[in-house]
Amino acid sequence: MKKVTKEVYLKWYEDMLFWRKFEDKLAAVYIQQKVRGFLHLYNGQEAVLAGTLHAIDPSKDKLITAYRNHVQPIGMGVDPRKVMAELYGKATGTSHGLGGSMHIFSKEHNFYGGHGIVGGQIPLGAGLAFGDKYFETGGVTLCYMGDGAVRQGSLHETFNMAMNWKLPVVFICENNGYAMGTSVERTANHQEIWKLGLGYEMPCGPVDGMNPVKVAEAISEAVERARSGEGPTFLEMKTYRYRGHSMSDAQHYRTKDEVEEYKKIDPITQVLDVIKENNYATEEEIKAMDKRVKDLVKECEQFAEESPFPEKNIMYDVVYDQENYPFLPHKL
Amino acid sequence: MRTIQFREAVCEAMSEEMRTDDTIYLMGEEVAEYNGAYKASKGMLDEFGPKRVIDTPIAELGFAGIAVGSAMNGNRPIVEFMTFNFSLVGIDQIINNAAKIRQMSGGQFNCPIVFRGPTASAGQLAATHSQAFESWYANCPGLKVVVPSNPYDAKGLLKSAIRDNDPVIFMESEQMYGDKGEVPEGEYTIPLGVADIKREGTDVTIVSFGKIIKEAYVAADELAKEGISCEVIDIRTIRPMDYDTIIKSVKKTNRLVILEEAWPFGNVATEITFQVQSQAFDYLDAPVQKINTADTPAPYSPALLKEWLPNSGDVIKAVKKVMYK
Ligand SMILES: Cc1ncc(C[n+]2csc(CCOP(=O)(O)OP(=O)(O)O)c2C)c(N)n1
Ligand SMILES: [Mg+2]
Numbered sequence: 001m002k003k004v005t006k007e008v009y010l011k012w013y014e015d016m017l018f019w020r021k022f023e024d025k026l027a028a029v030y031i032q033q034k035v036r037g038f039l040h041l042y043n044g045q046e047a048v049l050a051g052t053l054h055a056i057d058p059s060k061d062k063l064i065t066a067y068r069n070h071v072q073p074i075g076m077g078v079d080p081r082k083v084m085a086e087l088y089g090k091a092t093g094t095s096h097g098l099g100g101s102m103h104i105f106s107k108e109h110n111f112y113g114g115h116g117i118v119g120g121q122i123p124l125g126a127g128l129a130f131g132d133k134y135f136e137t138g139g140v141t142l143c144y145m146g147d148g149a150v151r152q153g154s155l156h157e158t159f160n161m162a163m164n165w166k167l168p169v170v171f172i173c174e175n176n177g178y179a180m181g182t183s184v185e186r187t188a189n190h191q192e193i194w195k196l197g198l199g200y201e202m203p204c205g206p207v208d209g210m211n212p213v214k215v216a217e218a219i220s221e222a223v224e225r226a227r228s229g230e231g232p233t234f235l236e237m238k239t240y241r242y243r244g245h246s247m248s249d250a251q252h253y254r255t256k257d258e259v260e261e262y263k264k265i266d267p268i269t270q271v272l273d274v275i276k277e278n279n280y281a282t283e284e285e286i287k288a289m290d291k292r293v294k295d296l297v298k299e300c301e302q303f304a305e306e307s308p309f310p311e312k313n314i315m316y317d318v319v320y321d322q323e324n325y326p327f328l329p330h331k332l
Numbered sequence: 333m334r335t336i337q338f339r340e341a342v343c344e345a346m347s348e349e350m351r352t353d354d355t356i357y358l359m360g361e362e363v364a365e366y367n368g369a370y371k372a373s374k375g376m377l378d379e380f381g382p383k384r385v386i387d388t389p390i391a392e393l394g395f396a397g398i399a400v401g402s403a404m405n406g407n408r409p410i411v412e413f414m415t416f417n418f419s420l421v422g423i424d425q426i427i428n429n430a431a432k433i434r435q436m437s438g439g440q441f442n443c444p445i446v447f448r449g450p451t452a453s454a455g456q457l458a459a460t461h462s463q464a465f466e467s468w469y470a471n472c473p474g475l476k477v478v479v480p481s482n483p484y485d486a487k488g489l490l491k492s493a494i495r496d497n498d499p500v501i502f503m504e505s506e507q508m509y510g511d512k513g514e515v516p517e518g519e520y521t522i523p524l525g526v527a528d529i530k531r532e533g534t535d536v537t538i539v540s541f542g543k544i545i546k547e548a549y550v551a552a553d554e555l556a557k558e559g560i561s562c563e564v565i566d567i568r569t570i571r572p573m574d575y576d577t578i579i580k581s582v583k584k585t586n587r588l589v590i591l592e593e594a595w596p597f598g599n600v601a602t603e604i605t606f607q608v609q610s611q612a613f614d615y616l617d618a619p620v621q622k623i624n625t626a627d628t629p630a631p632y633s634p635a636l637l638k639e640w641l642p643n644s645g646d647v648i649k650a651v652k653k654v655m656y657k
Contacts, residue, residue, distance in 0.1 A: 036455055038461075089633030089636075097631065097633030098459075098632055098633065099458060101632075102457075102460075103459070116457075151390050152393075179389075180361070182361070186387060309633060309636075312639050314636070328624075
């Protein structure tokens with residue numbers, strides 16, 4: 001694995017803080033009804049992404065995940081202003097306002113979505129890996145899913161084939177404790193999700209998903225295995241989401257104390273503690289990072305606010321590749 | 333009369349039937365401890381306990397099939413899909429098993445099961461979360477398809493659906509659960525397969541169903557101000573379809589507009605149009621008009637969604653078109 005240097009810690013701090021504040025901003029503008037639909041935020045789970053990005057080669061490796069997907073593309077290099085604009089439904093958004101909150105995509109930055117049907121992205125992830133193996137690109141796909149999604153048949157069918165065909169894919173379950181209001185304990189006869197890999201003799205294991213170093217170590221090993229042709233790995237990231245499942249969740253299924261317990265091992269705080277203990281940055285330098293984050297979030301909001309809504313014909317233009325596809329007439 | 337919400341009407345129908353028939357259970361994601369993603373099963377876990385109000389993992393194919401299997405063995409399951417978009421994960425069990433078991437077994441097995449949950453769009457939820465599959469399910473022999481538009485109909489129709497010995501697809505809407513309407517205290521049912529004339533009129537027949545019918549009411553009110561009298565028919569059951577009520581109305585008004593929130597290609601409106609031209613061709617004074625969504629996946633952006641969805645303005649234009657005004 002690449003060394004976790006001072007620079008890495010500083011980058012982790014600034015990135016994770018930005019992702020956190022970006023999501024907080026979305027929550028705020030959602031309440032103002034500038035962003036609508038469902039809104040699923042990533043707060044608390046940032047270490048999984050930060051650790052991943054340290055372990056992969058974003059020029060050829062690919063990411064695919066479910067609908068909790070605003071900050072992963074940003075991590076992969078997508079302009080955060082475009083992500084914010086997508087959530088506003090604006091023409092400048094990543095999908096010109098067609099996809100919205102649950103469906104961020106960026107072919108340019110190897111981010112393959114953004115998927116709203118629980119478990120639907122799991123075979124897709126293996127399929128991306130199939131392509132990379134076929135074309136011998138050396139790329140590896142990182143395929144994320146929730147603790148709820150692992151109960152879908154799609155995971156089990158895909159695990160079998162991915163293992164049998166030794167596809168270059170890393171399956172990552174972000175176990176944040178809950179699928180909507182259903183805790184992991186209530187969905188299965190076992191608690192250790194990583195053990196699902198055992199039935200397929202897929203290398204697998206649990207990872208502390210609140211610590212980017214632990215995440216980076218585990219993903220590095222898995223990516224190396226995939227890249228060298230030895231096939232998939234299944235990792236269970238033990239993590240936590242601070243906010244509700246989406247914005248309309250009263251959260252009766254858990255206590256405030258439980259949330260507070262996890263905030264004690266908050267990934268951003270953990271990284272900041274290392275920075276301070278090792279004098280990687282002065283108070284002023286930390287303040288400067290905080291300010292940059294704040295300014296960039298503001299810039300994203302402003303960009304989204306000021307962008308125009310898409311032209312109506314875009315709705316028809318991108319459905320088919322065929323030009324002038326004959327749609328049935330809509331308005332009479 | 334008392335007024336209750338659509339979600340309460342659904343809950344009452346399920347609860348009343350479960351009190352009188354202990355073979356019935358409710359199964360689905362978040363139906364028990366969470367009281368339903370849209371609170372349509374509020375209090376049911378408390379009343380009936382975890383044996384009969386069952387939270388499932390996110391595994392639509394598995395639990396749809398388990399429910400069908402149990403229906404072959406004496407249960408009368410109610411399966412909730414959090415939305416019918418997700419029923420696609422389990423659709424194999426609905427089409428290949430629930431709809432076929434009776435016929436393939438030469439009538440040995442009944443499949444008394446209700447699959448219920450919200451259908452169609454519900455705000456800016458984009459392509460995968462805004463779909464209407466009424467015509468898909470209604471296309472399949474062996475299934476019945478019911479889509480109520482108000483609390484009274486929802487309760488009466490759901491009770492009939494639960495008592496029905498055949499599989500019933502029962503479709504609601506996230507955007508209707510909060511709607512209030514008059515529902516009597518006492519026991520009643522509404523038979524499947526019977527349309528309801530929601531407004532009587534003489535100039536134009538408007539046929540619709542589900543939440544989008546509200547756009548027809550708005551249009552009818554507007555048009556009444558201009559002296560155009562619309563008859564609004566809520567078909568309520570897509571399969572079996574009450575063609576007679578529609579034909580009778582068309583023979584009176586001689587003009588038909590169909591409003592359906594679904595993609596336009598081969599949908600419920602297409603089927604009605606075919607039946608009307610074959611049974612009442614000589615009564616039509618204008619070609620039938622149908623109003624649907626745009627022929628594209630649902631867009632997220634509010635600016636586009638507004639264009640994509642049918643609305644009362646579209647209905648008014650269509651009515652004027654069939655009246656040559
Ligand atoms: C096939 C399908 N079924 C149900 C849903 C509704 N739904 C959306 S998210 C969700 C919970 C998923 O939980 P998990 O996989 O743990 O991911 P998390 O939200 O915790 O990130 C459910 C049931 C859906 N989108 N797709
Ligand atoms: Mg989860």
